[in-house]
Structure formats: structure tokens, C-alpha cells
Amino acid sequence: MTQQPWDTPPAPNRGRGPLVVVIALVVVLIALVATGVVLVLKRDDHKPAQPHTAQVVQFRRVLKATAGTCSTPAPQMVCGTDGTAYLLGPVELDGSHISEARAQQRDTTWYVGLKLDAEGTNLFTKLTTSLAGKQPPANQLAIVVGNQVVTAPTISSPITGSQLEISGNYTKQQAEDLAAKITG
Structure with missing residues (x-):
């Protein structure tokens, strides 16, 4: 018997799980970078000045x-x-x-x-x-x-x-x- 296109089994439903995980990782990465930038800038503001010569x-x-x-x-x-x-x-x-x-x-x-x-x-x-x-x-x-x-x-x-x-x-x-x- 030949299979008809409407008889094709549906593709497995992967859901949104992997997409949510990728988005969460990107948000965490952005937060870490922003925190690092703030810490570096804050540290430089309080760095004591040293004489040049x-x-x-x-x-x-x-x-x-x-x-x-x-x-x-x-x-x-x-x-x-x-x-x-x-x-x-x-x-x-x-x-x-x-x-x-x-x-x-x-x-x-x-x-x-x-x-x-x-x-x-x-x-x-x-x-x-x-x-x-x-x-x-x-x-x-x-x-x-x-x-x-x-x-x-x-x-x-x-x-x-x-x-x-x-x-x-x-x-x-x-x-x-x-x-x-x-x-x-």
C-alpha cells in the first residue's frame, strides 16, 4: 500500500524548551558583562593618582x-x-x-x-x-x-x-x- 501525504505522521513536537534555555543564557551573559563593566569603572574612579615624573x-x-x-x-x-x-x-x-x-x-x-x-x-x-x-x-x-x-x-x-x-x-x-x- 502506498502512503498518502496526509498519512504522514506528524513531526515530533520539540516545544519551546531549547529556545527558552538559549534566551536565559544570553540574558545571564549580558548581566555578567554589565556587572564586570560597572566594577571596572567603579574601581578606576577610586584609584589613587600617582605622580608622572x-x-x-x-x-x-x-x-x-x-x-x-x-x-x-x-x-x-x-x-x-x-x-x-x-x-x-x-x-x-x-x-x-x-x-x-x-x-x-x-x-x-x-x-x-x-x-x-x-x-x-x-x-x-x-x-x-x-x-x-x-x-x-x-x-x-x-x-x-x-x-x-x-x-x-x-x-x-x-x-x-x-x-x-x-x-x-x-x-x-x-x-x-x-x-x-x-x-x-
């Missing part, structure tokens, strides 16, 4: 300081942000040892927090140890940013930690600007 930040001994006389600095003199003229020693620590620089706030006071690498911490400890106990200006340490002394604190005792603060009654904007100068 060693010369951006310098730590130097103060040899002489003359208040309010730095309208046109003489050779080997560096002006302070307050107009003080500083005669400075050679660079003893530079920006290549700063691993982090950012504007930070404690209570209502803004400052720039710096973090030194291991070698920088060792150099800074030796430098502040040699300055401690001397008379001004021989106990002052100039922090030079972009060829300008931003602060020149007196060192009364050795500083041994890797976390440093540059403070000076900064506003939030001033601290952010200084951190930006440090990071280039």
Missing part, C-alpha cells in the same frame, strides 16, 4: 628662608606659596617614591595625603632623622611641587611612617588642586 615633587632641606621677599627669585632660590624665598639643598627624595596622592578630609580640615613606597619611606626616615633637633631653618624640610615650596615644616622628631600629610588650612578645592599638581 620624579621631578613633580621634591623633598629638600631648607638652607635659608627669608619671609616675604620672593617677588623675583634669584638663582637657586625657590618661592613659597606665601612669598617666602627659600635657598634649598639638593633633592633628597622625589616623586618617584610617592605611590599615592589624594585630597583627604579630617573633620573640617582638608589636606593632601601622600603614601611612600618602601624605599621612599626609608629615605624619608633618614632625612627627617637628620633634621630633627636642629635649629631653624636647619630643621625645616621643604616640599616643592612644580618649582614652588608648598610647605616647609620644622621637623622636631624623626618621621618613620609611609603615610604623609601636606596640610595648610586648605579648602577642598585647594587640596584637590595640590593633589592634581603632584600627580601631574
Whole structure:
């Protein structure tokens, strides 16, 4: 007997199961990619800035300081942000040892927090140890940013930690600007 086209058995019903599984896998894949992108972007927003060159930040001994006389600095003199003229020693620590620089706030006071690498911490400890106990200006340490002394604190005792603060009654904007100068 010959089989007629209308006698053909119907094709097996596969249903929508495989299609649903494929769609679910695509949705999960998209969600994972979106989560990864958000995490990467969020991590980059909070990444501390690092200086671009060693010369951006310098730590130097103060040899002489003359208040309010730095309208046109003489050779080997560096002006302070307050107009003080500083005669400075050679660079003893530079920006290549700063691993982090950012504007930070404690209570209502803004400052720039710096973090030194291991070698920088060792150099800074030796430098502040040699300055401690001397008379001004021989106990002052100039922090030079972009060829300008931003602060020149007196060192009364050795500083041994890797976390440093540059403070000076900064506003939030001033601290952010200084951190930006440090990071280039």
C-alpha cells in the first residue's frame, strides 16, 4: 500500500524548551558583562593618582628662608606659596617614591595625603632623622611641587611612617588642586 501525504505522521513536537534555555543564557551573559563593566569603572574612579615624573615633587632641606621677599627669585632660590624665598639643598627624595596622592578630609580640615613606597619611606626616615633637633631653618624640610615650596615644616622628631600629610588650612578645592599638581 502506498502512503498518502496526509498519512504522514506528524513531526515530533520539540516545544519551546531549547529556545527558552538559549534566551536565559544570553540574558545571564549580558548581566555578567554589565556587572564586570560597572566594577571596572567603579574601581578606576577610586584609584589613587600617582605622580608622572620624579621631578613633580621634591623633598629638600631648607638652607635659608627669608619671609616675604620672593617677588623675583634669584638663582637657586625657590618661592613659597606665601612669598617666602627659600635657598634649598639638593633633592633628597622625589616623586618617584610617592605611590599615592589624594585630597583627604579630617573633620573640617582638608589636606593632601601622600603614601611612600618602601624605599621612599626609608629615605624619608633618614632625612627627617637628620633634621630633627636642629635649629631653624636647619630643621625645616621643604616640599616643592612644580618649582614652588608648598610647605616647609620644622621637623622636631624623626618621621618613620609611609603615610604623609601636606596640610595648610586648605579648602577642598585647594587640596584637590595640590593633589592634581603632584600627580601631574
